[in-house]
Amino acid sequence: MLPSSRETIRITSVLCVLLAVVTIAFGLSSTGCVAPAPSGAGTKQDIAPVYAVEIQPLKTQQCGRCHYSFYDQLRNEGGKHRIDCQRCHEQFHVYRPGRVKYEDILPKCETCHGQIHGGGLARCAECHEAHAPMNLPANRALEQGCYICHPEADKEMKTYVTQHTELYCFTCHHTRHRHVPECMECHQPHTRRMTQADCLACHPPHKALQVIYPEDIPQESCAGCHRHAYDMLKQSGTKHTALGCARCHPEHRAIMPCQGCHPETHSADMLQKYPACGRCHGIAHSLS
């Protein structure tokens, strides 16, 4: 059923109002919308409403109607790439097999970023996805770059050789870039209550056998491996019992001399005769 000409005019004016709102909203120039006059074949007034509008370039959301997977990806993971499609895709839908090459249509990262990491990392797409640029899965492609961007970590691993030196960086830093692993993914703790923070307090991960620890490390942390020393110290009940292990063993395997804390307890004469404190005081953990 065709609408009557009065209805046509009413519909068109409603459309006109709508268009005017849209026009103002987008700040575009007038679309020249006028209600059609009853007759006059071949004049401008004769144009059917659907053709009465000047075509505007597609907006990002409109690209998204067809390319919804890319739109969604940008929305969820696009980061600072959440800009209009056409700022990157200056040309599109122009692929012609045999005449226009597909890769020539697609935008090039270098146009906007240049060789941002230097010539050694020129193949951007091996690590980055255009529509999710900061989602960097850990894999062999990324691994070639660890050594370029993090030379200190690499140098440390090679200087202090341990069995970790044999691992790929991404064996530990798996999943994605910046991921830091839990030691307990691969190891048992020395005592049940140890946490990741404890592991790192003693083991710098890139030189794991260079055990260092803070002066206030609890005695229990050592107890897992040195039960005998721990028990003896606890049970003896001397003034040494309250001291942290690290006070006398500031580095692993190091032993601080008694005189470091007791410089002038006995006369020089006596100490010349009996230089070993342990002769009278036994061992430090029990003082007997």
Ligand code: HEC
């Ligand atoms: C920051 C720049 C940038 C933005 C913004 C961007 N793209 Fe892309 N797009 C690219 C690049 C670069 C490629 C080529 C990727 C490649 O080589 O794998 C691409 C590829 C494509 C492809 C072809 C994919 C294929 O696998 O063949 C489509 C389709 C596409 N983009 C659609 C969109 C749509 C739709 C939007 C907006 C919702 C958009 N892009 C926003 C840079 C961008």
Ligand code: HEC
């Ligand atoms: C009506 C659906 C539709 C709309 C709207 C649409 N596209 Fe496409 N686009 C397609 C189809 C279909 C293809 C070809 C098949 C494919 O590669 O997915 C394509 C291919 C592409 C390609 C890759 C090949 C080439 O020739 O460039 C890019 C890039 C692209 N579109 C970008 C865009 C951008 C940017 C917009 C918005 C400005 C957009 N498209 C809007 C349907 C659409």
Ligand code: HEC
């Ligand atoms: C049309 C220009 C343009 C193109 C082409 C382009 N980018 Fe970008 N890219 C930008 C802009 C703009 C930003 C935001 C920069 C800023 O704010 O510092 C950005 C940011 C980024 C970021 C940081 C994202 C974030 O969320 O912090 C990465 C990574 C990136 N781009 C990689 C790429 C890669 C890889 C390509 C090719 C696949 C590419 N870009 C293509 C314009 C572009």
Ligand code: HEC
């Ligand atoms: C070996 C992998 C790799 C390659 C190849 C690579 N990138 Fe990156 N890119 C990264 C990593 C990793 C980051 C740091 C991400 C972070 O900060 O978490 C990064 C960061 C960026 C940033 C953000 C910089 C900032 O300061 O915010 C941009 C832009 C970028 N890359 C663009 C490029 C471009 C363009 C290319 C190609 C010329 C490229 N990348 C090649 C891995 C790579």
Ligand code: HEC
């Ligand atoms: C293109 C350079 C680049 C490449 C390639 C790269 N990174 Fe990074 N990485 C960065 C930047 C930039 C940061 C942020 C540094 C900061 O915030 O001080 C970072 C941070 C990190 C962090 C610290 C995370 C945190 O929050 O403390 C780890 C871990 C890391 N990268 C591991 C790796 C590993 C492993 C590889 C290789 C698989 C790698 N990176 C490849 C540039 C890069």
Ligand code: HEC
């Ligand atoms: C992805 C698995 C993985 C993670 C995560 C990991 N390691 Fe290891 N580590 C190994 C492997 C494999 C060895 C070789 C010996 C073995 O099989 O247990 C090893 C060996 C060691 C060694 C002995 C080194 C040697 O040369 O004898 C120490 C110490 C060590 N790890 C500490 C740690 C600490 C501390 C952490 C956390 C910061 C950690 N590891 C995280 C896999 C891992």
Ligand code: HEC
């Ligand atoms: C055995 C597992 C393991 C291996 C292998 C490993 N890392 Fe790490 N890495 C860690 C852990 C755990 C941390 C967190 C340290 C912390 O929080 O104090 C870390 C921290 C980092 C950091 C951020 C802090 C820093 O030291 O700058 C970077 C960058 C890094 N690693 C790069 C690398 C690179 C590059 C490689 C390969 C050469 C590598 N890692 C190999 C476990 C590992």
Ligand code: HEC
């Ligand atoms: C109090 C310091 C300390 C803490 C905390 C600590 N370690 Fe150790 N760890 C050591 C010492 C010391 C060694 C022996 C090194 C040697 O043989 O020279 C060692 C050895 C290891 C070894 C080598 C194999 C073995 O059992 O002898 C692994 C693996 C290890 N530690 C993992 C861990 C993990 C995982 C954690 C956290 C749950 C952790 N360590 C916490 C001091 C510590």
Ligand code: HEC
């Ligand atoms: C993972 C087990 C482990 C942990 C935890 C551990 N050690 Fe050890 N420690 C060893 C091993 C193995 C040796 C070497 C024993 C040997 O050579 O007979 C050693 C040796 C020592 C020695 C030297 C003994 C000597 O005869 O010269 C001292 C002192 C020592 N540790 C103190 C500590 C202290 C203090 C802590 C806690 C901060 C600690 N250890 C934590 C495994 C550990």
Ligand code: HEC
């Ligand atoms: C890290 C410092 C430190 C070291 C090293 C040290 N001591 Fe002590 N010692 C102390 C402190 C603190 C006391 C308690 C002093 C006080 O309360 O006046 C103490 C007390 C003593 C006492 C009195 C014990 C009591 O229960 O009344 C004797 C005996 C003693 N130390 C002998 C030794 C001998 C022998 C050595 C070497 C094997 C030694 N000390 C190493 C810090 C140390």
Ligand code: HEC
């Ligand atoms: C010949 C035996 C002998 C030797 C060797 C010896 N001491 Fe003593 N030490 C004693 C006696 C006896 C006392 C007094 C015990 C008391 O008063 O209960 C004592 C007391 C101490 C006290 C406790 C002082 C106080 O104020 O309570 C310290 C600390 C001490 N000695 C440290 C040392 C150190 C360090 C050495 C080695 C440099 C050493 N002694 C060597 C016999 C000895």
Ligand code: HEC
């Ligand atoms: C007051 C200083 C002092 C304190 C506190 C101390 N040690 Fe010692 N430790 C020594 C001295 C000195 C020796 C060397 C033997 C001797 O002469 O007594 C020693 C020897 C050791 C040894 C090697 C001999 C053995 O008994 O296996 C280990 C392991 C050890 N200490 C671990 C520990 C642990 C673990 C703690 C904390 C629970 C601790 N020590 C607290 C001074 C101390």
